[in-house]
Structures are given as structure tokens and as C-alpha cells.
Amino acid sequence: MIIPPIKKAALVAGFITTLFSHQIMAEQSEPLVLQKIMFDMGEEMQNITAGISSEDWQRVAEAAIKIADHPKPPVSERMRIMSLLGTEMAAFKEGDMETHQSARKLAEIAKQENGQAVISAFSVLQNNCLSCHENYREKFQAHFYGTP
Ligand code: HEC
Known part of the structure; x- marks a missing residue:
């Protein structure tokens, strides 16, 4: 399947945001x-x-x-x-x-x-x-x- 570049960028951005929000949570509790x-x-x-x-x-x-x-x-x-x-x-x-x-x-x-x-x-x-x-x-x- 071919993903248009803009969609690809959005997917990557979303992924990175998810990563970071997990990290922020960990900073507060673990x-x-x-x-x-x-x-x-x-x-x-x-x-x-x-x-x-x-x-x-x-x-x-x-x-x-x-x-x-x-x-x-x-x-x-x-x-x-x-x-x-x-x-x-x-x-x-x-x-x-x-x-x-x-x-x-x-x-x-x-x-x-x-x-x-x-x-x-x-x-x-x-x-x-x-x-x-x-x-x-x-x-x-x-x-x-x-x-x-
Ligand atoms: C170089 C700095 C440093 C030295 C030296 C040090 N501590 Fe700590 N200690 C900390 C820090 C910073 C915390 C808080 C860590 C945390 O809550 O994640 C802590 C927390 C603690 C706690 C947990 C207390 C609580 O109620 O949260 C205990 C028990 C403790 N230290 C015992 C000791 C003992 C015993 C020694 C000496 C043998 C010692 N520490 C030496 C920096 C130090």
C-alpha cells in the first residue's frame, strides 16, 4: 500500500506524540x-x-x-x-x-x-x-x- 507523504508525516507525528506523553506520565509517577x-x-x-x-x-x-x-x-x-x-x-x-x-x-x-x-x-x-x-x-x- 502506498501512503501519501502528508499522511505519513501525520502518522509519524502522532506516534512521536504518543511516545512523549508516555514519557511525561512516567516522569510523574514511576x-x-x-x-x-x-x-x-x-x-x-x-x-x-x-x-x-x-x-x-x-x-x-x-x-x-x-x-x-x-x-x-x-x-x-x-x-x-x-x-x-x-x-x-x-x-x-x-x-x-x-x-x-x-x-x-x-x-x-x-x-x-x-x-x-x-x-x-x-x-x-x-x-x-x-x-x-x-x-x-x-x-x-x-x-x-x-x-x-
Ligand atoms: C548524594 C545524595 C544522597 C545520599 C548521600 C544519600 N541519599 Fe538517600 N536519598 C537521596 C534522594 C535524592 C532521595 C529521594 C529519592 C526519591 O524519592 O526518589 C533519597 C531518599 C532516601 C530514602 C527514601 C525516603 C523516603 O521516604 O522517600 C531513604 C530511606 C534514604 N534515602 C536513605 C539513605 C541512607 C541510609 C543514606 C546514607 C547511607 C542515604 N540515603 C544517602 C539522596 C541521597
């Missing part, structure tokens, strides 16, 4: 992979607290390593984050780097079984989480989920 990674880190923080309470340093070390080695979101999502943050991206990455480092340090200290030192190292890690949340969480939620 949780980020990053959010799942965050919830997993939140659980590991609970494991660390439980480990400290029972002086189970092995448990603390294992949970801290999982935080230190947390996965990255897929490239496409990192691009969406980059376009949201623009020049702030460097500071965001820096916050992430510090978190990896302080989690690794916590794991090392836990192996030395010094409770006080573990608690100090844990508070450094908690501060890394908090400061990034204070700076970026609202921005992400407003942009990706449309919540104020």
Missing part, C-alpha cells in the same frame, strides 16, 4: 531506581543499629560494606538526574562519594571491635545521608513525582 537503592541502604542502617546493640561487629561490618558498594541507578536515570541538577551535579556526586568512603571506614572499624569508635564512624555516615537529603530530597520529589 519511582526512581535510586529510591529503591535508598530504601535498601535504609535497611542496612537498621542492621547496623541492631549490630551495635548486640555488639555483633560482623553484622555491622557486613551492612556497612553493602552501603559502601551500593549499586548505581541505570545510565538513563543518571541522565535524568543530571538534567535536573545541572551544575549541582558535582556536589551531589561528592556527597555520594563521601558516603561510600565513610561506610567503608565504618566497616574497617567494626572489624576492630571497638564499640565507641564504631558509633563515631556511624554518626559520620548518618551525617552524610542527612546532608544530602537536606539539600536534594525535596527537589527530586517535586521534579520526579510532582509532590511539593
Whole structure:
């Protein structure tokens, strides 16, 4: 069947519009992979607290390593984050780097079984989480989920 050029153009335009409207919908509702990674880190923080309470340093070390080695979101999502943050991206990455480092340090200290030192190292890690949340969480939620 031969489709006249104008009709063809209209079909293509329609198709593209459909593609885009799906993308806009996704921007409003689908949780980020990053959010799942965050919830997993939140659980590991609970494991660390439980480990400290029972002086189970092995448990603390294992949970801290999982935080230190947390996965990255897929490239496409990192691009969406980059376009949201623009020049702030460097500071965001820096916050992430510090978190990896302080989690690794916590794991090392836990192996030395010094409770006080573990608690100090844990508070450094908690501060890394908090400061990034204070700076970026609202921005992400407003942009990706449309919540104020
Ligand atoms: C570099 C920035 C950054 C760091 C560091 C960071 N987070 Fe997050 N976190 C975010 C952002 C942005 C969100 C919002 C993501 C979303 O809602 O899709 C978030 C959301 C969360 C949530 C979901 C909360 C909710 O109610 O929606 C949890 C849990 C969480 N983070 C835990 C942690 C823990 C634990 C750490 C430290 C070990 C940490 N995060 C470190 C940026 C960060």
C-alpha cells in the first residue's frame, strides 16, 4: 500500500506524540531506581543499629560494606538526574562519594571491635545521608513525582 507523504508525516507525528506523553506520565509517577537503592541502604542502617546493640561487629561490618558498594541507578536515570541538577551535579556526586568512603571506614572499624569508635564512624555516615537529603530530597520529589 502506498501512503501519501502528508499522511505519513501525520502518522509519524502522532506516534512521536504518543511516545512523549508516555514519557511525561512516567516522569510523574514511576519511582526512581535510586529510591529503591535508598530504601535498601535504609535497611542496612537498621542492621547496623541492631549490630551495635548486640555488639555483633560482623553484622555491622557486613551492612556497612553493602552501603559502601551500593549499586548505581541505570545510565538513563543518571541522565535524568543530571538534567535536573545541572551544575549541582558535582556536589551531589561528592556527597555520594563521601558516603561510600565513610561506610567503608565504618566497616574497617567494626572489624576492630571497638564499640565507641564504631558509633563515631556511624554518626559520620548518618551525617552524610542527612546532608544530602537536606539539600536534594525535596527537589527530586517535586521534579520526579510532582509532590511539593
Ligand atoms: C548524594 C545524595 C544522597 C545520599 C548521600 C544519600 N541519599 Fe538517600 N536519598 C537521596 C534522594 C535524592 C532521595 C529521594 C529519592 C526519591 O524519592 O526518589 C533519597 C531518599 C532516601 C530514602 C527514601 C525516603 C523516603 O521516604 O522517600 C531513604 C530511606 C534514604 N534515602 C536513605 C539513605 C541512607 C541510609 C543514606 C546514607 C547511607 C542515604 N540515603 C544517602 C539522596 C541521597
